[in-house]
Amino acid sequence: MKSVVLKGTQTGFQVTINDEADFKVAKAELDELLQQLSQANDFKPGQQVVFDILTGNRALSADQKQALRDLVQQHGDFIINQFTANVMLNDEAYHLRDENRVTIIDQTIRNGQDLRIKGDVLFLGHIHQGGKLITNGNLFNMGKVEGIVQAGFPVDESKLLIGRFQDAQQVRIGEQIEILADEATAVATDEQTVIYVSDLHNIAYSNLNHIKEISPKFFSRIGGI
DSSP states (O other), rough: OOOOEEESSSEEEEEEOOOTSSSHHHHHHHHHHHHHHHHHHSSSSTEEEEEEOOOOOOOOHHHHHHHHHHHTTTTTTEEEEEEESSSHHHHHHHHHHHHOOOOESSSOOOOOEEEEESSEEEEEEEEOOOOEEESSSSEEEEEEEEEEEETTTTOOOOOHHHHHHHOSSSEEEEEEEEEEEGGGSSSSSTTEEEEEEEETTEEEEEEEGGGGHHOOHHHTTTTOO
């Protein structure tokens, strides 16, 4: 039984690697397939050929993926578009878990303190001026914020700040920063405030009633309001 099967698609080629095959054997078979393709007369000079690599119930490590990329590049204008597997590595699973969990924080963050959290955060505590709460997810505030908060750290502008932020020094989403003291229009004082990054890539304010228009993906995730 072959370890590597090649199939043509409308956008390029699909290479399926038997998930029970030895990786070195599969790599050698792929090398042979690529040699045959590069010698064929079906491709114009300089034409890029795109591959999708399917690995079934085997999750390739970063080193194995790089080894396949290096192998493909040795055969001219062949490019790996993506790797697809039915499973994921432990590190990837933990990352996905961290990205989708909600952490409840009920503590005081004082001046000079910097608290960093993975995933969405529900904040119930108190952030003093000079204190920072930073997450790569969304931030829901039901506490008192007088310091600095950031969602979507470091560059994800799709995340949201929801809750009471009228006393905050700064709000940040991804790379966008706004000093609230400089704002002529006061931020709403209720828990329905939504702070987000607009299509113009600046900080914008709205109400939770408009969350479907602001972020359809987030609205779908929470099942509607």
